[in-house]
Amino acid sequence: IDPETGEMLFFGYSPFPPYLTFHEASADGTLVRSEVIDVAWPSMMHDFAVTRDHVVFILCPLVFSFERLAERGGVFSWEPERGTRLGVMPRRGGNADVRWFETDPCYVFHPMNAYEDGDAIVLDVARYGRLDFMSPGVVEDPAYRDENAARLHRWRIDLGRGGVASTPLDDIVAEFPRVDERRLGRPHRFGYMAAREPALNDGAQPLWTAVRKYDLARGGVTERRFGAGNGVGEPLFVPRSARAAEDDGWVLVLAYDAARDTTDLWILGAQDLGGEPVARVGLPHRVPYGFHGNWVPA
Numbered sequence: 001i002d003p004e005t006g007e008m009l010f011f012g013y014s015p016f017p018p019y020l021t022f023h024e025a026s027a028d029g030t031l032v033r034s035e036v037i038d039v040a041w042p043s044m045m046h047d048f049a050v051t052r053d054h055v056v057f058i059l060c061p062l063v064f065s066f067e068r069l070a071e072r073g074g075v076f077s078w079e080p081e082r083g084t085r086l087g088v089m090p091r092r093g094g095n096a097d098v099r100w101f102e103t104d105p106c107y108v109f110h111p112m113n114a115y116e117d118g119d120a121i122v123l124d125v126a127r128y129g130r131l132d133f134m135s136p137g138v139v140e141d142p143a144y145r146d147e148n149a150a151r152l153h154r155w156r157i158d159l160g161r162g163g164v165a166s167t168p169l170d171d172i173v174a175e176f177p178r179v180d181e182r183r184l185g186r187p188h189r190f191g192y193m194a195a196r197e198p199a200l201n202d203g204a205q206p207l208w209t210a211v212r213k214y215d216l217a218r219g220g221v222t223e224r225r226f227g228a229g230n231g232v233g234e235p236l237f238v239p240r241s242a243r244a245a246e247d248d249g250w251v252l253v254l255a256y257d258a259a260r261d262t263t264d265l266w267i268l269g270a271q272d273l274g275g276e277p278v279a280r281v282g283l284p285h286r287v288p289y290g291f292h293g294n295w296v297p298a
Helices: 066-072
Strands: 008-013 020-025 031-036 048-050 054-059 062-064 076-078 084-090 099-103 107-116 120-128 151-158 164-168 174-178 190-195 210-215 221-225 230-232 236-239 249-257 262-269 279-282
Touching: 020 054, 048 107, 054 107, 054 120, 084 151, 099 164, 107 174, 107 190, 120 174, 151 174, 190 236, 210 249
Parallel strands: none
Antiparallel strands: 008 020, 020 031, 048 054, 054 084, 062 076, 084 099, 107 120, 120 151, 151 164, 174 190, 190 210, 210 221, 230 249, 236 249, 249 262, 262 279
16 A cells, blocks of 8 residues: 555456456545556466556566476476566556566565665565475475575666666575555665574474564664574564654564463564563464564554
8 A cells, every 4th residue: 555645556466367467446445447467477476566656566487387287286386497577567557568677586475665766666575596385395495494585685677777686685584574664665774574593494493583674774684583482473563653753663573482382462662673672462372373464553
């Protein structure tokens, strides 16, 4: 949802033509348009990015394949020879206006944010080197859990001269990137992710055991580690007030304690992530691991 206009931008993908359809709803929830987008193959496109003036489709080489389903039991085929393509469309444009930019093969479930910077679009994502999770034994492979897991990455799409500059931003495995929702589609300084402590990467621990905060302007990283046997979900930033500065507020995260078999809601000061928590709300039961959350003011 655009934080300034209230418009909702979304899409649908399908293994059958049309493979990709873009939709736009007004602030009052009325569907105002649907646009079929021509893509080169039917990809599992989990998410996309929105800026003030553009949308960016992320076409990765994880391909719907019914032939593979018939032969090997998996509906997705990892085909890195296709590469990854980033489709940039003006917010008020349509299929004919989409420009495709090629970059190295990878997979992206979740962008952190995107914004215009002069004649370029900056796009920060949780990037996987590959995503072949349908093949037997792949997910249990230590190489998959480490070398080919997600890490924070930046693409800079040059709309003037063409091309994509690709820059790793961190070497620690991390996923579920979030920013201050008021900065969606606008330049952001801070980002928050669930992360894996390298010492706990043995396959016996929860996938995410830490929360990392990135200062993308100055290059600093702050981390809150929850330790062995504690699995965390997606961190969520909540501003102190509607007019508070970026990063002036709290980070909410659900953390499961395997020893107690219960989940706590941790409320952390965003500017002191590793310090004493503002509050720790103990729940009398386990909250199953989930994916995403949002804060709705009362």
